[in-house]
Amino acid sequence: xxVLAPILxxxxxxxxxxxxxxxxxxxxxxxxxxDPEWRRFWKQYLFIGAVNSAxxxxxxxxxxxxxxxxxxxxxxxxxxxxxxxxSAVWLDERLTAKKIFGLLIGAGGVxxxxxxxxxxxxxxxxxxxxxxxLAAVCYGVAATYIKRSGGGMKPMGIAGGSxxxxxxxxxxxxxxxxxxxxxxxxxxxxxLVFALLxxxxxxLLYYRLIVEVGPTKALTVTFLxxxxxxxxxxxxxxxxxxxxxxxxxxxxxxxxxxxxNISLLGRSPKNL
Numbered sequence: 001x002x003v004l005a006p007i008l009x010x011x012x013x014x015x016x017x018x019x020x021x022x023x024x025x026x027x028x029x030x031x032x033x034x035d036p037e038w039r040r041f042w043k044q045y046l047f048i049g050a051v052n053s054a055x056x057x058x059x060x061x062x063x064x065x066x067x068x069x070x071x072x073x074x075x076x077x078x079x080x081x082x083x084x085x086x087s088a089v090w091l092d093e094r095l096t097a098k099k100i101f102g103l104l105i106g107a108g109g110v111x112x113x114x115x116x117x118x119x120x121x122x123x124x125x126x127x128x129x130x131x132x133x134l135a136a137v138c139y140g141v142a143a144t145y146i147k148r149s150g151g152g153m154k155p156m157g158i159a160g161g162s163x164x165x166x167x168x169x170x171x172x173x174x175x176x177x178x179x180x181x182x183x184x185x186x187x188x189x190x191x192l193v194f195a196l197l198x199x200x201x202x203x204l205l206y207y208r209l210i211v212e213v214g215p216t217k218a219l220t221v222t223f224l225x226x227x228x229x230x231x232x233x234x235x236x237x238x239x240x241x242x243x244x245x246x247x248x249x250x251x252x253x254x255x256x257x258x259x260x261n262i263s264l265l266g267r268s269p270k271n272l
Contacts, residue, residue, distance in 0.1 A: 002069040002237060004190055007181035010061035011173045015237035016191050017055050019167025021199035025160030036157035044153060045161030046169075052142030053166035053199075057196075058173075063128040068239040073229025074249050075132030076114050077222040077256070084259045087214075090148050095187025109251030112244060113268050143218060146210050155208035158193045163199055186271025226253070 003014045013055070027038060036045075063072050079101055088095040135242065209218035226249045233239035 001064040001072070001194075002233075004187065004194065005061040005064040007085040007179070007183065007187055008181045008191075009177045010058055010065065011170060011177040012053065012179055013061040013064075013169035015167055017057055017195045017199050018049070018170070020164045020192065020195035021203070022160060022162075022167050023032045023106060024196055024200050025156075025204075026164060029151040029156070029160055034154075034156060036154070036161050038123040038161070039219045040250030041153050041157060041161065042165075044149065045158065046165045048142055048158060049144060049162035049165030049167075050169055051138050051145070054169045056138040058165070059135040059138075062133045066124040066128040067132075070230040070232055070233040070241060070245065071113065071129065072132050072227075072237050073225050073233075074245065074252065075110070075129060076136055076139075076229075077226050077249065077252050078110060078133065078223050079136045079143075080256045081252075081259055082137045083143050084140075086140050086144040087147075090144050104254040104255070106176055106255025109248045109253075109255060110126075111248075113248035120197060132241035139250065143210050146207070149228065151198060154209075155211050156204060159200070159203040163203065173255060222256075251267055 001013060008016070026036075028034075038045075060072055060076070060268075063075075084093070084095070084099060085103070087093040088099075113129075146153075206218065206221070209221075230241050230249075232246070234241060
């Protein structure tokens with residue numbers, strides 16, 4: 001997103017990602033004769049596509065215009081915190097004192113990252129961070145919705161149906177934010193890799209996790225995101241990682257561990 005959004009614009013970046021992924025998955029479904037049951041679940045695919053793909057991908061693409069990729073990744077790691085809140089509201093999961101303490105620690109980590117002055121006084125910095133947080137909220141809402149209302153939907157159907165719906169939803173917004181730069185072969189190749197690997201393949205796995213282990217635990221994949229996001233940011237985008245950023249990320253992850261009730265001293269894998 002950090003590479004593509006300045007060239008394609010946030011809307012086109014988000015739309016090409018989901019539209020290509022959705023079309024590729026639908027073609028794959030026809031090849032293997034898989035029925036996503038459009039008539040039965042199109043409304044669910046529409047909602048999931050809007051909340052879990054179209055809106056958050058646009059928000060992160062917008063943020064990529066103004067903040068380093070490492071900041072976006074750190075904010076993305078708050079997704080399990082929001083999933084825990086919505087699970088308590090909609091799934092009747094108990095919000096214990098330990099979880100509340102974890103949420104407060106995670107919020108402290110977000111605050112610490114937000115106050116870091118490494119970015120060049122961009123007036124849009126605060127809006128970009130807010131966009132990332134809103135995207136993380138969307139992930140929490142969508143994951144909880146799938147667990148609550150996704151009965152009968154197959155993970156593959158959710159992956160393909162929601163991506164295609166997200167791509168269709170974003171199409172009317174393209175004239176409002178057209179392509180900003182020159183589309184080179186490397187940019188086109190990047191879009192294909194972005195769509196097929198980061199959306200099509202990734203969401204086949206992700207929605208299966210949500211259905212099998214629940215929204216909060218599925219979102220624990222975000223534990224890995226700050227480490228990889230900051231690493232790629234340094235190696236590929238020449239970004240700067242500070243002690244304060246690491247401290248803020250640490251607080252977010254510690255808060256998430258408390259919210260998920262994960263023991264660092266060892267726990268049966270089936271409980272994770």
